[in-house]
Amino acid sequence: MQFQNPGEDRHSAGLRACLTRGVLYTRADIESANANAHFSEDEFLEYGRDRTRVTAPDFSVLVFPETTDEVAALIRYCYEQRLAVTASGGRTGLSGGAVAAHGEVVLSLSRMNRLIDFDPYLPALHVEAGMITAVAQEHAREHGCQFPLDLAASGSSQVGGNIATNAGGTRMISVGGLRDYVTGLTVVTGTGEILTFPGHILKNNSGFDLRSLFIGSEGCLGIITEAVIRLPPAPRTEATALFAVPDLAAALRLLTIVRSGGVRPLTFEYFDAASLQIVRQHLNLRAPFAAADYPGYVIMSWDESDQSMDAALEIFSSDAVASLALDVRVAGNSSQAAELWKFREGISESIALEARAVHKHDVSVPAAAMSEFVAEATKFLTAGFAGVRMLVFGHLGDGNLHLNFIPDDSEAGGADSGLESFRESLPALDAELFSRIARAGGSISAEHGIGLLKKKYLHYSRSQAEIQLMRGIKAVLDPGGILNPGKVLPAANE
Amino acid sequence: MQFQNPGEDRHSAGLRACLTRGVLYTRADIESANANAHFSEDEFLEYGRDRTRVTAPDFSVLVFPETTDEVAALIRYCYEQRLAVTASGGRTGLSGGAVAAHGEVVLSLSRMNRLIDFDPYLPALHVEAGMITAVAQEHAREHGCQFPLDLAASGSSQVGGNIATNAGGTRMISVGGLRDYVTGLTVVTGTGEILTFPGHILKNNSGFDLRSLFIGSEGCLGIITEAVIRLPPAPRTEATALFAVPDLAAALRLLTIVRSGGVRPLTFEYFDAASLQIVRQHLNLRAPFAAADYPGYVIMSWDESDQSMDAALEIFSSDAVASLALDVRVAGNSSQAAELWKFREGISESIALEARAVHKHDVSVPAAAMSEFVAEATKFLTAGFAGVRMLVFGHLGDGNLHLNFIPDDSEAGGADSGLESFRESLPALDAELFSRIARAGGSISAEHGIGLLKKKYLHYSRSQAEIQLMRGIKAVLDPGGILNPGKVLPAANE
Numbered sequence: 001m002q003f004q005n006p007g008e009d010r011h012s013a014g015l016r017a018c019l020t021r022g023v024l025y026t027r028a029d030i031e032s033a034n035a036n037a038h039f040s041e042d043e044f045l046e047y048g049r050d051r052t053r054v055t056a057p058d059f060s061v062l063v064f065p066e067t068t069d070e071v072a073a074l075i076r077y078c079y080e081q082r083l084a085v086t087a088s089g090g091r092t093g094l095s096g097g098a099v100a101a102h103g104e105v106v107l108s109l110s111r112m113n114r115l116i117d118f119d120p121y122l123p124a125l126h127v128e129a130g131m132i133t134a135v136a137q138e139h140a141r142e143h144g145c146q147f148p149l150d151l152a153a154s155g156s157s158q159v160g161g162n163i164a165t166n167a168g169g170t171r172m173i174s175v176g177g178l179r180d181y182v183t184g185l186t187v188v189t190g191t192g193e194i195l196t197f198p199g200h201i202l203k204n205n206s207g208f209d210l211r212s213l214f215i216g217s218e219g220c221l222g223i224i225t226e227a228v229i230r231l232p233p234a235p236r237t238e239a240t241a242l243f244a245v246p247d248l249a250a251a252l253r254l255l256t257i258v259r260s261g262g263v264r265p266l267t268f269e270y271f272d273a274a275s276l277q278i279v280r281q282h283l284n285l286r287a288p289f290a291a292a293d294y295p296g297y298v299i300m301s302w303d304e305s306d307q308s309m310d311a312a313l314e315i316f317s318s319d320a321v322a323s324l325a326l327d328v329r330v331a332g333n334s335s336q337a338a339e340l341w342k343f344r345e346g347i348s349e350s351i352a353l354e355a356r357a358v359h360k361h362d363v364s365v366p367a368a369a370m371s372e373f374v375a376e377a378t379k380f381l382t383a384g385f386a387g388v389r390m391l392v393f394g395h396l397g398d399g400n401l402h403l404n405f406i407p408d409d410s411e412a413g414g415a416d417s418g419l420e421s422f423r424e425s426l427p428a429l430d431a432e433l434f435s436r437i438a439r440a441g442g443s444i445s446a447e448h449g450i451g452l453l454k455k456k457y458l459h460y461s462r463s464q465a466e467i468q469l470m471r472g473i474k475a476v477l478d479p480g481g482i483l484n485p486g487k488v489l490p491a492a493n494e
Numbered sequence: 495m496q497f498q499n500p501g502e503d504r505h506s507a508g509l510r511a512c513l514t515r516g517v518l519y520t521r522a523d524i525e526s527a528n529a530n531a532h533f534s535e536d537e538f539l540e541y542g543r544d545r546t547r548v549t550a551p552d553f554s555v556l557v558f559p560e561t562t563d564e565v566a567a568l569i570r571y572c573y574e575q576r577l578a579v580t581a582s583g584g585r586t587g588l589s590g591g592a593v594a595a596h597g598e599v600v601l602s603l604s605r606m607n608r609l610i611d612f613d614p615y616l617p618a619l620h621v622e623a624g625m626i627t628a629v630a631q632e633h634a635r636e637h638g639c640q641f642p643l644d645l646a647a648s649g650s651s652q653v654g655g656n657i658a659t660n661a662g663g664t665r666m667i668s669v670g671g672l673r674d675y676v677t678g679l680t681v682v683t684g685t686g687e688i689l690t691f692p693g694h695i696l697k698n699n700s701g702f703d704l705r706s707l708f709i710g711s712e713g714c715l716g717i718i719t720e721a722v723i724r725l726p727p728a729p730r731t732e733a734t735a736l737f738a739v740p741d742l743a744a745a746l747r748l749l750t751i752v753r754s755g756g757v758r759p760l761t762f763e764y765f766d767a768a769s770l771q772i773v774r775q776h777l778n779l780r781a782p783f784a785a786a787d788y789p790g791y792v793i794m795s796w797d798e799s800d801q802s803m804d805a806a807l808e809i810f811s812s813d814a815v816a817s818l819a820l821d822v823r824v825a826g827n828s829s830q831a832a833e834l835w836k837f838r839e840g841i842s843e844s845i846a847l848e849a850r851a852v853h854k855h856d857v858s859v860p861a862a863a864m865s866e867f868v869a870e871a872t873k874f875l876t877a878g879f880a881g882v883r884m885l886v887f888g889h890l891g892d893g894n895l896h897l898n899f900i901p902d903d904s905e906a907g908g909a910d911s912g913l914e915s916f917r918e919s920l921p922a923l924d925a926e927l928f929s930r931i932a933r934a935g936g937s938i939s940a941e942h943g944i945g946l947l948k949k950k951y952l953h954y955s956r957s958q959a960e961i962q963l964m965r966g967i968k969a970v971l972d973p974g975g976i977l978n979p980g981k982v983l984p985a986a987n988e
Contacts, residue, residue: 011742120750121861121893146756168697177696179703180674193959200860201893203662203940205980206711206948206955208964209673213704217604217698233758260638264727306800365695367615399615399695446697454700461700465687469970476966483973488701 011081012061015105017071022065022111036477047108048100050087050093051153055452059086064111065191067164068186068194068225075223076192076424078105079480086484087219089161090132092153092363095163096164097218097487104484108158112225118143119200124183126199126228129160136229145231146171148181160224166445168214173397174266175232181213183227187214190221190478199228213473218449219484221477235266237304238442239312240337244294244327248272249371250395251298254324258300261315266301268397271395275347275393275404278363282350288343289327298325299344300394301337348402355406358420359426360434362448371442379402380432388420388429398448434460450488456492506555506577509599510601511513512567516559516605527677532580541602542580542594544587544645544744546947547686553580553594562680562688562719567600569717570686572599573974580978581713583655584626586647589945590857591659591712591981598978603654606719612637613722618677618692620722623654626829639725642675646842653748654718660710662941667891668760669726673709678722681708684972693722707967712943713978715971730762730886731798731804734831738788738821742766743865745792745890757811760795762891769887769898776844783821792819792837792890795831841887843894848902851913853920855927858893863934873898874926881915883922888945894940899923944982951983 016024029297030044048057065071078085086104111398111408116126118139125139125147133147133154135273143287149162151169161167166179173183184199197211198204214222246249253272258265279285287293300445302312309330316328331337351358365373374392381390389408394401407422434444444456445454446460458467470489508522542551559565580598592630593598601622610620612633617635619641623981626647627641634641643656643762645663655661660673678693689988691705692698708716739745745764752759769791771778771915781787785791794820796806803824810822816929845852867888875884883902888895928938932954938956952961962982968975 014664083660119860119862122745123750123753128513164698166700166703176670176674179706180670189959189963195957195960195963198860198864198935198937201858201937201940202666203858203889203892203894204937204955205660205941205943205951206937206939207944207960208962208967209706209710210960210967211701212673212709212810214708216703233753252615256617259617273681310973322916342780364695364697366613366692368613368694395697397612397615398697400697409559415961441692441694443692443695443698443700446695446701447699449699450701458701461698463689465683466689466704469683469689469704473702473704474969476970 001028002066009483009487011083014062014077015063015074015082017459018077019063019065019070021067022063022070024061024063026062034379039220046091047088048098048104048106050091050096050098051093052096052099052453055096055099055101057100058102059104062106062108064108066111066194067393068188070189071223071225072192072194074105074107075188075190078192078260082480082482084482084485085223087164087464089164090153090157093165093451094160094448095445095453097252097449097451097484098161099440099452104171106478107223109158111390112159115139116226121228122183122200122202124199124230126184126226126227127159129158129224131159131165133157133159133162137145138471141234143231146175146234148175148229148418149178149378150233152449153252159229163215163224163227164213164219165449168398168400170267170269170395171269172395174264174399178211178396181230181232182202182211182215182227183230185211185222185224186226187222190270190480190483195222202230204284214478216403216449218451218488220474220488221483223483231463233386237311238266238306238337240299240301240331240338240340241312241316242329242343243300243325244289245296245297245298245325245370245405246376248392252325252367255397257320257324259409263302263307263312263315265397266303267299269299269344269394270296270396271344271347271393272296272391273464275391276343278341278354278391279346279350282347282354285342288329288340291327294326297343300306316326344393350390350480351404351406356409357407357422361403362446363437363444364435364446365401365440367396367399369400369442373436373440376436385425385429387418390426398446399442403433430457452487455488455490455494457486508575508877509555509557509572512571513557513559513564515561516557516564518557521554534853539584541582542592542598542600543722544585544590546588546590546593549593549595549946551747553595553597553600555598556602558602560562561603562682565682565717565719566686566688568601569682569684569976572976573685576974576976578976579717581654581717582706583658584622584647584651585674586651587655587659587945587946588942589939589979591943591945592655593946596918601717603652603719609633616677616694616696616724617741617799618693618722618724619866620678620720622720623652624717625653625659627651627653627656634725635728635937637725638728640728642669642723642726643672653721653723656710657709657718657721658713659943662889662894663890664761664763664894665730666889666894667762668758673706675724675726676705676709677723677724678703679708680720681716681718684974684977689716690901692778693879696724705800707971710943712945712982714968714982715977717977726794729797732760732795732831733798733803734793734795734825734834734938735806735810736782736785736823736837737792737794737819737833739790739792741789741865742886744818745790746861746864748792748815751814751818751889752809755812756804757796757801757809758808759891761793761794763838763888765838765841766790766885768883769885770837771843772848773837773840774883776848777836777840779836782823782834783869784984785821788820793834795951806809838887841885844883845898845900850903851901851916853899854899856940857931857936858940859895859931859934859936861890861893863936864893864895867930867936868933870930871927879919879923881912882919892940893936899925925953925959947968947979949984952982
């Protein structure tokens with residue numbers, strides 16, 4: 001589909017007429033500095049870019065509506081004129097879902113960041129979509145609750161973007177997914193229709209659940225402008241333990257054993273020896289266990305008022321745990337816990353800064369199949385991908401693995417030639433990996449979504465029938481095909 | 495739309511050819527008793543009836559498939575021949591969603607009732623759709639978990655039907671809704687396409703969430719044949735308290751106060767004095783509080799290992815609670831708790847058996863608006879509906895009220911004339927009620943769904959735009975319009 005580029009002369013007046021409080025900037029304004037432009041061209045373009053740097057942004061109109069009615073008026077205009085629109089949140093995505101590279105009208109929710117109200121009964125926050133996640137977390141804490149999402153990008157991601165991407169994080173095992181907490185939504189469809197799904201009630205069985213469709217739809221089915229989000233109670237005193245394990249299978253059995261002992265983990269994270277090595281190298285940390293290096297590690301936290309430290313220590317020293325865990329370290333206080341968490345939380349950044357290149361996958365594999373999957377992956381890497389090393393870590397309790405592939409610097413050959421062969425091997429690696437994930441009943445994208453980068457792999461996780469149904473549903477909600485075109489769904493010829 | 499009645503000659507052979515293990519009965523078989531028919535005509539017809547008795551079943555073909563492939567083959571045949579199909583589960587619905595009154599092929603899931611597997615990691619049950627809810631609960635208990643749904647009909651409702659109606663219950667406040675626990679589904683669409691949404695993983699952001707669409711779709715978008723359901727941990731020791739309150743507002747404030755004291759209610763149920771009166775009359779119970787009769791009551795349970803009895807008693811005797819609750823009784827053991835629960839659990843049956851007629855609504859109203867809503871309803875009943883009494887009870891913590899309207903026997907005039915004027919007044923009463931619920935941001939159907947009975951009220955809870963989108967989505971998933979036609983969505987001329 002070819003969209004008209006909304007040049008400033010052609011459409012900026014029509015779009016501006018949709019606004020009473022919001023503002024609109026054109027790239028020409030910025031370039032000529034003749035408007036009240038507070039930012040540079042690069043800052044302008046930033047609104048059409050996410051954390052991926054694969055596709056350069058290219059667009060001419062950036063609009064900051066302030067109300068749902070303004071969003072609806074803008075979308076109606078775009079629908080009539082067949083202008084493509086990309087919603088722009090905190091732009092912390094990792095799949096290119098918020099990239100505007102084909103002259104889309106970029107619709108930033110940043111000025112719609114108000115707290116609408118707090119419902120003490122559910123309890124729930126009613127917020128505008130542009131509220132920064134960390135701000136929502138702060139509001140939740142003020143009311144003795146937790147926001148049901150915490151992730152590395154909380155300081156800049158927005159609530160609407162969290163919902164549009166169904167963002168995950170480390171607490172899924174205990175509180176469930178964001179999807180389960182979004183009780184209400186206000187959404188503007190691709191025809192500019194405002195849909196309001198009431199959120200101050202928990203039960204509502206009145207017809208098909210359209211609301212859920214928008215959660216995780218990556219801006220392709222509607223623009224989320226408001227949300228009501230139920231808040232789980234805040235965990236009280238959090239306790240943390242680090243376990244050393246011989247392998248992934250032991251880590252998984254450990255989960256079932258501590259659970260049957262009565263511990264309800266708030267987090268249950270795994271990382272392998274290679275991940276630990278790179279964190280220690282980057283952050284200059286001592287080994288967590290002085291006695292030895294181990295093949296794998298689990299960091300677990302739990303609510304101490306739910307299971308006291310004494311009761312937990314009794315479980316950890318039981319024969320059942322001792323038969324699985326090679327070693328265990330329990331944090332005596334919160335600063336010790338923070339020290340232990342560094343090993344897990346430092347991994348992504350350490351890889352980004354220490355490895356010459358990194359190829360990342362964020363996949364789900366059923367726990368029952370996970371150990372065999374990782375063993376097989378290790379085997380086919382050794383056999384066919386000599387220049388590639390795999391680092392495994394992730395939210396084990398959710399079946400969510402982060403697989404990071406880096407060039408093996410120990411391989412023969414110059415650094416550059418290694419890098420080139422590394423890159424050339426990736427498509428074959430991905431195909432091997434994804435077909436095994438599909439067979440195991442997993443998902444090629446656990447948290448990060450599909451966006452632009454994973455479109456070509458979608459068929460591993462979704463059947464052709466499903467992709468066809470998704471196209472049909474998009475046509476119902478966005479009959480002009482103007483909402484974030486080219487994202488998520490591969491074109492028929494792709 | 496007019497559907498052809500699949501008379502035994504015309505289509506039973508074609509439908510039988512779709513089966514290798516399952517069986518098919520025609521009404522003619524039953525009538526002539528010439529087949530291996532194990533049941534009477536009435537038992538046959540029972541498969542096309544739910545707990546409503548408003549519309550009489552009328553159909554000729556009843557089929558019991560045993561596999562998803564058989565369901566798919568049957569639906570493909572029905573799609574080609576444009577035969578309407580009604581899925582038949584435990585038939586405990588209260589809105590006529592499973593009624594087959596226009597010659598639909600009735601597809602019973604009863605023989606697809608196997609446990610496929612238990613996943614100890616999530617943990618989760620993978621079951622066929624026809625498993626009885628109580629059986630699923632038993633499997634969950636065996637693994638130290640609870641099934642995330644308990645309702646009065648657990649002994650005969652089926653898991654697939656629970657999901658197709660997004661069934662509620664009393665535990666929503668603590669464990670959330672069934673929707674939040676259905677991680678995986680196998681569904682057959684209206685063209686006979688099998689969709690499999692993997693359920694042994696918690697995170698899966700790979701394209702639009704089609705799975706959620708089927709939850710609560712009342713058999714109109716697909717036939718659910720298998721489900722993976724995540725299991726929350728079993729509550730440990732359950733403690734129960736009954737509070738007397740001056741009004742609904744006090745009951746709601748009580749919820750926020752016990753919560754801020756640290757109690758996390760497992761259930762928080764309300765009933766008014768009129769509800770108590772009818773239960774006491776029917777079950778011949780003594781008043782819960784010897785000292786006095788009170789305007790309203792709250793029964794609350796919590797996990798005692800989460801908040802000990804001593805700590806809870808301290809909260810209950812605090813000034814904050816004392817300023818709201820007129821009286822409190824704490825169950826000292828489980829049999830005392832069972833005694834207290836009788837007051838709440840006996841209400842529906844007592845009304846059914848004691849009142850000469852009952853008109854029931856199951857609505858959601860945001861807690862913040864609930865007190866005013868009930869006061870207004872009381873006011874307009876007094877002003878305009880002298881022959882009608884309202885009983886209020888429900889799952890207060892979820893914003894879910896059961897409003898039961900019965901003839902006021904104290905009114906002048908003979909019993910029969912009272913009953914007639916009672917019935918005549920109901921349409922005006924419903925209109926008053928539903929328009930106020932809509933304005934308050936509530937739902938006209940919290941738990942029971944829309945089915946046949948509430949179609950004409952759907953517009954109070956859903957905008958015309960939403961109803962139009964629902965029609966569009968149905969056309970995508972069920973292009974022949976064969977799945978449970980006439981349910982949920984009003985026809986354009988209705």
